[in-house]
Amino acid sequence: MSTKTTIARVGDFAGQAVTLEGWLYNKRSSGKIQFLQVRDGTGFIQCVAVKSEVGEEVFAACDALSQESSLRVTGLVRADDRAPGGYELTVQHVEAIQISHEYPITHKEHGVDFLMEHRHLWLRVPRQRALLRIRAEVERAVADFLDGNGFTRVDPPALTPSSCEDTTELFQTQYFDQEAYLTQSGQMYMEAAAMALGKVYSAGPAFRAEKSKTRRHLIEFWMIEPEMAFVEHEENLKIQEQFVSHIVKHVLNHCENELHTLGRDIQALSRVEAPFPRMSYDEAIDWLQKHDFDIQWGDDFGSPHETALANQFDRPLFIERYPTAIKAFYMQPDPNRPEVVLCADMLAPEGYGEIIGGSQRIHDYALLKQRFEEHKLPEDTYAWYLDLRKYGSVPHSGFGLGLERTIAWICGIEHIREAIAFPRTLYRLYP
Numbered sequence: 001m002s003t004k005t006t007i008a009r010v011g012d013f014a015g016q017a018v019t020l021e022g023w024l025y026n027k028r029s030s031g032k033i034q035f036l037q038v039r040d041g042t043g044f045i046q047c048v049a050v051k052s053e054v055g056e057e058v059f060a061a062c063d064a065l066s067q068e069s070s071l072r073v074t075g076l077v078r079a080d081d082r083a084p085g086g087y088e089l090t091v092q093h094v095e096a097i098q099i100s101h102e103y104p105i106t107h108k109e110h111g112v113d114f115l116m117e118h119r120h121l122w123l124r125v126p127r128q129r130a131l132l133r134i135r136a137e138v139e140r141a142v143a144d145f146l147d148g149n150g151f152t153r154v155d156p157p158a159l160t161p162s163s164c165e166d167t168t169e170l171f172q173t174q175y176f177d178q179e180a181y182l183t184q185s186g187q188m189y190m191e192a193a194a195m196a197l198g199k200v201y202s203a204g205p206a207f208r209a210e211k212s213k214t215r216r217h218l219i220e221f222w223m224i225e226p227e228m229a230f231v232e233h234e235e236n237l238k239i240q241e242q243f244v245s246h247i248v249k250h251v252l253n254h255c256e257n258e259l260h261t262l263g264r265d266i267q268a269l270s271r272v273e274a275p276f277p278r279m280s281y282d283e284a285i286d287w288l289q290k291h292d293f294d295i296q297w298g299d300d301f302g303s304p305h306e307t308a309l310a311n312q313f314d315r316p317l318f319i320e321r322y323p324t325a326i327k328a329f330y331m332q333p334d335p336n337r338p339e340v341v342l343c344a345d346m347l348a349p350e351g352y353g354e355i356i357g358g359s360q361r362i363h364d365y366a367l368l369k370q371r372f373e374e375h376k377l378p379e380d381t382y383a384w385y386l387d388l389r390k391y392g393s394v395p396h397s398g399f400g401l402g403l404e405r406t407i408a409w410i411c412g413i414e415h416i417r418e419a420i421a422f423p424r425t426l427y428r429l430y431p
Contacts, residue, residue: 002074002092008042010077010087017092019074020045023124024065024100026107034062036091038073044126046083047073049091061094067106068124070097119422120431130258131418134251135407139203141250142224142401145243146201151226154193154200156186162381169209182207187398188330188385190227191361194396195388201226203403213426215415216303216353218404220424227398233332233342233360236397237318240346240356241274243401244316248272251410264412268350271314278318281340284309300326303353310347316355320344329371332360332395352409358399365389 002017010018022040029035036047051059065071075089105121115122122128147153159173159180171182186202193200206223226243228236248269251259259266279287288295288305295305301319310317321340324333331341343359362368368389372379379386404419417423422431 006042007038007040007045007085010045010085010089011079013077014079014087015077017074017076018089019072020047020089021072021097022070024067024069024071025124026067027062027065029063034059036062036065036073036094038071038089039124039129041129043085045085045087045089047075047089047091049094054091054093058091058094061096062091064099065094065096066100067103068100068121070100071095072097116417116423116428117430123421126261128418130255130261131407131411131413132421133258134255134411135403135419137251137254138247138403138407138410141247142203142243142403144250145246146224146226149199149239151199151201152193152197154190154197154202155204156183156189156193156202158183158205162378171207171209184208185223185400186225187227187400190225190398191396192384192388194227194229194398195392195394198230199226199228211426214303215417216405216408218416218420218423218425222403222420224401224403225398227396229394229396231397232395233320233344233397236358236360236399237278237320237344238274240344240358240399241276241316241318244276244346244356244406245272245274247406248410259411262411262413264410268314268412269410273315276316276318276346277313278320278344279309280320281322284319298323298325306347306353307351310349310353311351313349315349317347317349318344319347327359329375329377330359330361330368332362333367348405348409350409350412352405354402355405355409356399356401358397360395360397363389363393363395365393 002019003013004019005013007020020038020040022038024036025039025044026037027034032051034049036049038045038047049059049062072095073091074093075091078088078090079086080088104118159175160183161180170184173180184206186204190200190202202225204222205220207220210217252269285295285297291308293305320343321334322343324339324341327341327343331343334340334342341359345354346356347353348355362371368386372382404416407419408416417425
């Protein structure tokens with residue numbers, strides 16, 4: 001009798017017979033021996049079938065298996081230091097569940113468009129599996145940190161009657177007899193929740209109809225958005241750097257094999273510890289001008305600016321106190337210098353750009369109402385948001401972490417599209 005188990009747990013059964021269920025990733029043969037590389041979602045293992053030991057019928061069953069055929073294989077677990085996971089399986093029996101014919105993604109180079117068209121199958125290769133496993137651990141680290149530090153998760157709506165940041169294009173839809181929009185951020189709803197629960201966060205998809213096709217942008221992406229009552233700018237930044245340090249450390253501790261599969265520089269990640277360096281917007285502009293960038297005070301930063309600034313450091317960089325005119329209407333002005341706001345962007349090193357944007361929020365009713373008028377925002381649409389400043393308003397702060405950008409940086413991948421299972425980009429909605 002054999003024990004049914006997974007590849008990740010075969011080490012618990014060294015010297016014993018086990019049954020694995022999975023798919024054939026690859027196969028090679030020397031005539032009298034077949035080497036089956038099998039995957040089951042938890043890992044990969046080599047299964048060795050010797051013709052003289054398994055007999056003609058089992059050997060023929062192995063021979064009939066094609067790439068991505070599903071199968072059930074029984075054999076003895078054998079320790080082998082040369083094997084990727086430290087173990088191999090000496091085959092005793094093989095049962096084909098379904099034979100795959102003409103699997104489209106072969107073990108050769110394919111173009112990006114072809115792979116994206118077959119994204120539902122591309123997920124099966126070791127690199128994509130590693131990325132999705134790391135994504136899952138990043139999400140686990142997010143919840144561990146926030147849940148462990150007194151935050152309550154609250155889920156905001158995906159359909160909203162208005163924009164959170166009026167400068168961003170929205171996806172419009174019809175909500176029965178009125179217009180609605182796919183959310184670009186749950187921030188405003190999190191502010192309301194923070195007034196009830198103190199410290200809250202949301203984790204979910206957001207949508208931005210920006211016609212951008214850079215390696216840093218997705219149309220649908222996931223945001224982690226904490227909001228905190230009685231927290232001001234300085235404390236907000238400290239929480240952010242502790243948060244990101246925790247996420248990176250968690251991935252280093254739980255995803256060693258996956259990072260190795262991706263060829264990630266572990267040493268670069270191991271240096272990501274709080275505190276993070278900081279520059280004011282003024283200092284950043286001065287540095288860029290001294291390094292021959294054509295930029296003036298009041299301009300926003302583009303990718304080349306962010307990359308140059310962040311590449312000075314071996315861990316994320318805060319740029320704080322941006323001009324009021326280029327930031328969102330709800331950000332709190334610096335009381336000592338109202339032409340800038342109490343905000344910060346966290347820029348990842350190695351050219352990955354902004355992974356967090358955050359600020360202290362305006363808590364004064366009159367000032368927020370003034371901002372509505374300056375930005376020509378309809379007060380009736382935002383009446384509920386103004387209410388938060390009428391009934392027990394307090395200083396409060398929050399931030400949004402872009403999940404895919406964070407994963408792309410941690411994994412060291414070139415394009416953000418691989419940081420999510422089914423990316424939505426400017427020209428791709430399928431599959």
